[in-house]
Amino acid sequence: MQTHTYDVVIVGAGGAGMRAALESSTRARTAVLSKLYPTRSHTGAAQGGMCAALANVEEDNWEWHTFDTVKGGDYLVDQDAAEIMAKEAIDAVLDLEKMGLPFNRTPDGLIDQRRFGGHTRNHGEAAVRRACYAADRTGHMILQTLYQQCVKNEVEFYNEFYVLDLLLDTDLREAKRPRKGAEVTVVGVVAYELGTGEIHVFRAKSVILATGGAGKIFKTTSNAHTLTGDGMALALRRGLPLEDMEFFQFHPTGLAGLGILLSEAARGEGAILRNSEGERFMERYAPTIKDLAPRDIVARSMANEVREGRGAGPHKDYVLLDLTHLEPEHIEAKLPDITEFARTYLGIEPFTDPIPVYPTAHYAMGGVPTTINTEVLRSNTDVVGGLFAAGECACVSVHGSNRLGTNSLLDINVFGKRAGVAAAAYANEHELVELPEDPAAEVVAELDRIRTAEGGENVAELRRTLQETMDADAQVFRTEESLTRALGTIDDLRRRYRSVSVQDKGRTFNTDLLEAVELGFLLDLARVVVVGALARQESRGGHFREDFPTRDDKGFMHHTMAYARPTSGPDTEIRLETRPVTVTRYQPMERKY
Amino acid sequence: MTATTTSPAASVGEVPSFDVTLRFRRFDPDAANPEPFWQEFTVTAHGTDRVLDAMHKVKWELDGTLTFRRSCAHGICGSDAMRINGRNRLACKTLLKDLDLSKPIVIEPIKGLPVVKDLVVDMEPFFASYREVMPFLIAQGNTPSKERRQSPEDRARYDDTTKCILCAACTTSCPVFWTDGQYFGPAAIVNAHRFIFDSRDEGAAQRLEVLNDKEGVWRCRTTFNCTDACPRGIEVTKAIAEVKRAMITRAF
Ligand SMILES: Cc1cc2nc3c(=O)[nH]c(=O)nc-3n(C[C@H](O)[C@H](O)[C@H](O)COP(=O)(O)OP(=O)(O)OC[C@H]3O[C@@H](n4cnc5c(N)ncnc54)[C@H](O)[C@@H]3O)c2cc1C
Ligand code: FES
Numbered sequence: 131m132q133t134h135t136y137d138v139v140i141v142g143a144g145g146a147g148m149r150a151a152l153e154s155s156t157r158a159r160t161a162v163l164s165k166l167y168p169t170r171s172h173t174g175a176a177q178g179g180m181c182a183a184l185a186n187v188e189e190d191n192w193e194w195h196t197f198d199t200v201k202g203g204d205y206l207v208d209q210d211a212a213e214i215m216a217k218e219a220i221d222a223v224l225d226l227e228k229m230g231l232p233f234n235r236t237p238d239g240l241i242d243q244r245r246f247g248g249h250t251r252n253h254g255e256a257a258v259r260r261a262c263y264a265a266d267r268t269g270h271m272i273l274q275t276l277y278q279q280c281v282k283n284e285v286e287f288y289n290e291f292y293v294l295d296l297l298l299d300t301d302l303r304e305a306k307r308p309r310k311g312a313e314v315t316v317v318g319v320v321a322y323e324l325g326t327g328e329i330h331v332f333r334a335k336s337v338i339l340a341t342g343g344a345g346k347i348f349k350t351t352s353n354a355h356t357l358t359g360d361g362m363a364l365a366l367r368r369g370l371p372l373e374d375m376e377f378f379q380f381h382p383t384g385l386a387g388l389g390i391l392l393s394e395a396a397r398g399e400g401a402i403l404r405n406s407e408g409e410r411f412m413e414r415y416a417p418t419i420k421d422l423a424p425r426d427i428v429a430r431s432m433a434n435e436v437r438e439g440r441g442a443g444p445h446k447d448y449v450l451l452d453l454t455h456l457e458p459e460h461i462e463a464k465l466p467d468i469t470e471f472a473r474t475y476l477g478i479e480p481f482t483d484p485i486p487v488y489p490t491a492h493y494a495m496g497g498v499p500t501t502i503n504t505e506v507l508r509s510n511t512d513v514v515g516g517l518f519a520a521g522e523c524a525c526v527s528v529h530g531s532n533r534l535g536t537n538s539l540l541d542i543n544v545f546g547k548r549a550g551v552a553a554a555a556y557a558n559e560h561e562l563v564e565l566p567e568d569p570a571a572e573v574v575a576e577l578d579r580i581r582t583a584e585g586g587e588n589v590a591e592l593r594r595t596l597q598e599t600m601d602a603d604a605q606v607f608r609t610e611e612s613l614t615r616a617l618g619t620i621d622d623l624r625r626r627y628r629s630v631s632v633q634d635k636g637r638t639f640n641t642d643l644l645e646a647v648e649l650g651f652l653l654d655l656a657r658v659v660v661v662g663a664l665a666r667q668e669s670r671g672g673h674f675r676e677d678f679p680t681r682d683d684k685g686f687m688h689h690t691m692a693y694a695r696p697t698s699g700p701d702t703e704i705r706l707e708t709r710p711v712t713v714t715r716y717q718p719m720e721r722k723y
Numbered sequence: 724m725t726a727t728t729t730s731p732a733a734s735v736g737e738v739p740s741f742d743v744t745l746r747f748r749r750f751d752p753d754a755a756n757p758e759p760f761w762q763e764f765t766v767t768a769h770g771t772d773r774v775l776d777a778m779h780k781v782k783w784e785l786d787g788t789l790t791f792r793r794s795c796a797h798g799i800c801g802s803d804a805m806r807i808n809g810r811n812r813l814a815c816k817t818l819l820k821d822l823d824l825s826k827p828i829v830i831e832p833i834k835g836l837p838v839v840k841d842l843v844v845d846m847e848p849f850f851a852s853y854r855e856v857m858p859f860l861i862a863q864g865n866t867p868s869k870e871r872r873q874s875p876e877d878r879a880r881y882d883d884t885t886k887c888i889l890c891a892a893c894t895t896s897c898p899v900f901w902t903d904g905q906y907f908g909p910a911a912i913v914n915a916h917r918f919i920f921d922s923r924d925e926g927a928a929q930r931l932e933v934l935n936d937k938e939g940v941w942r943c944r945t946t947f948n949c950t951d952a953c954p955r956g957i958e959v960t961k962a963i964a965e966v967k968r969a970m971i972t973r974a975f
Contacts, residue, residue, distance in 0.1 A: 166794055166800075166802070167802075167846065167850075167889075169800070169801065169888070170792075170795075170802050171800075174799050174800055175795050175800070224869060227870040228866050228867075229859075229860060230859065230918075230921070230924070232881070232885050232921070233870075234875075234878065235872075235875045235878050236875075237874075238872070239872030239874050239875075240870065240872065241870050267885075270799065270888070278860070279859060325839065354795045354796065354800065355796060388771070471797065474816060474818070475771065475818075476771065589787075590782075632787055633786065636751065636752075636788070638751075638839065638840050639843050641790055641791075642787040642788060
């Protein structure tokens with residue numbers, strides 16, 4: 131076992147982690163730990179754009195952007211946070227340009243902007259061009275540009291290091307929690323080096339969680355195999371709450387059967403959704419902005435078309451994304467990658483044939499709760515000293531119950547930067563906290579248990595069952611019955627997971643072992659999603675209960691805070707509490723588009 | 724309103740299934756006697772499956788010790804470059820139906836980098852070359868308060884080389900790189916190109932100096948392997964030629 135000491139340790143090298151690193155590494159001694167090489171992070175998969183009210187091509191301002199974000203999130207957005215994001219968006223985009231990001235340009239040489247779902251002029255009048263973009267590779271360019279800057283600034287990376295535990299100076303897992311105002315401080319993290327199998331303890335004054343999403347709890351997803359929600363699960367296991375996990379975004383246009391994403395930019399550029407009758411069905415569901423309605427509405431409309439028998443294809447189980455009326459040169463210039471996806475993976479020529487699409491699990495609105503300065507909350511009122519979170523693993527909450535497209539690349543830049551600044555400032559004002567005795571003991575014991583077990587449960591089988599269950603019972607449409615069934619399956623899988631085993635017993639690059647560990651994270655998070663969804667007896671944003679089809683502001687205009695608590699048995703249980711939504715300018719209204 | 728409703732051919736729904744045999748070059752450094760060896764597995768696959776899907780089937784159902792990198796599974800992250808039937812490709816972007824399935828599919832690690840385990844190679848030498856070409860915007864003077872302007876034409880000038888995902892498929896397909904481990908290799912030159920031809924950048928002279936070194940661009944023998952290997956369709960050989968030309972025409 132090796133021990134390292136830093137001022138700031140950043141867990142994750144996606145957009146949020148690297149944006150943080152650029153700030154903290156110039157102010158304090160910083161290490162970035164990532165289970166992937168930085169440029170492999172899933173930020174690189176983002177396609178459509180990052181929005182900011184630059185007003186380069188038409189009138190726009192940050193207040194309209196704030197309003198759209200709040201309304202898009204079905205009023206579960208913390209409005210102070212949304213306002214900060216919309217204001218700081220402008221500098222976030224300009225910062226990236228100055229770092230060299232190759233944005234598409236207007237004829238005058240300014241950053242070009244395009245339309246995206248839910249972004250409107252003057253509080254919903256019409257779609258506005260707010261998304262800054264680089265073809266359909268905006269995320270790729272952001273990830274590359276941030277990595278380039280990290281190379282320039284000689285940021286220290288530990289690549290292919292899996293962080294498997296978060297060390298705090300107080301045990302928050304017990305039923306009895308520290309009193310209000312009591313100081314709880316981060317101590318560091320425990321990591322596993324994939325290349326050697328060695329355990330490393332990193333002591334740090336500040337730790338930033340930036341581990342990205344958790345899409346792999348579902349079967350059909352746009353997320354990478356490695357998006358297993360590690361940071362969220364680590365926090366939960368250490369007794370910290372997770373916020374609003376029942377809200378998961380299903381993106382309307384995944385390649386049918388595969389889940390690979392076709393950006394909303396396709397609809398932004400004029401593509402149309404049609405059912406088997408060729409009807410532009412979104413005209414019925416969102417008469418004003420039609421195909422550019424927010425994702426939850428479009429995804430549900432699509433699923434509804436399929437349910438009512440108007441799906442296309444041999445099994446009538448998808449709808450069609452039609453680009454055939456658009457100018458091929460224009461599309462090739464603006465959407466080169468996604469047209470290639472259709473060709474490569476489905477053998478469809480998008481200029482002559484419509485593309486089969488169906489909703490795909492895409493984005494976790496919930497996550498580790500933070501203040502607007504990215505400090506991690508351990509309760510509704512208290513933060514953990516030195517612990518920060520940013521990006522998809524965090525919940526600030528700027529996305530509420532449904533994130534608008536292009537607001538996540540924005541989120542990772544705005545709050546990534548804030549996290550880097552705040553973590554360095556904290557580190558510069560505080561001393562290191564003593565490590566507990568044998569800090570890696572729990573991780574070592576867990577890994578040894580899995581590695582040495584023989585003939586136990588199979589990881590792939592448990593994972594497939596989990597993912598199929600979540601797709602069937604906790605996806606676009608949910609009911610008490612489906613969720614109860616899902617919870618039963620998850621509890622059973624959790625029991626079986628306790629005797630999981632792997633075939634690879636080696637030390638070097640043991641991905642078999644790490645997949646088992648990641649499955650543990652998925653099982654933790656899926657349970658929180660389902661427990662939260664069961665309790666939320668209303669429909670709001672990405673969470674739709676068929677048995678409670680309307681939004682209920684009296685009963686549920688609050689955030690969910692989920693804690694794992696000990697029971698008398700071997701498993702924990704999920705306890706739910708609530709947290710008020712911060713409302714500043716906008717009173718909840720019915721969401722119509 | 725009318726629209727084409729032709730159902731897309733055999734894309735989703737009833738897809739044919741078939742058996743495929745995969746033949747892997749394997750290496751386990753933890754074995755008592757670590758020697759590379761070949762091993763075959765046969766799995767059932769479906770019409771739209773990619774090589775990566777078949778490899779997952781092997782790992783998840785037959786042999787958990789089979790080791791490879793992967794993440795995004797749709798050709799974006801650059802994790803899974805490997806030699807498939809003698810050509811460098813991404814396993815997640817190679818459809819089984821496009822390969823000759825009458826014979827085993829031969830899968831080996833990319834060449835020229837030390838093998839760590841099975842299909843996993845040590846990527847550090849590759850990233851070290853990348854870092855050496857100063858792959859970041861170099862701009863002097865005060866940073867402007869708004870964005871720098873760049874015309875769409877100037878932006879288009881270096882578009883091709885911005886697509887690089889650092890998968891190493893090009894570099895490890897290059898015969899010069901195989902025999903001369905010091906050579907920067909195509910990927911590093913592609914990333915230098917990305918900045919040399921960016922109108923906002925002022926570091927071209929420094930980069931060209933680095934690449935003018937004896938292990939720099941001049942080692943390229945224009946075999947086009949790199950262009951064929953690039954999963955992003957970057958015209959790698961053309962980019963290298965442009966860098967060579969810049970070296971001759973630009974005084975530095
Ligand atoms: C296909 C697709 C398209 C998208 N398009 C857009 C778009 O157009 N606009 C938009 O705004 N948003 C878009 N999004 C959403 C957006 O891209 C993501 O939400 C965002 O990039 C997440 O960034 P992140 O930095 O939080 O996480 P990631 O980029 O996923 O990075 C996570 C990092 O954490 C590391 N990590 C994870 N677990 C561990 C661990 N245990 N130990 C160490 N390291 C760990 C990983 O190695 C990685 O470096 C898209 C998402 C997808 C999937
Ligand atoms: S897994 Fe990402 S490129 Fe293949």
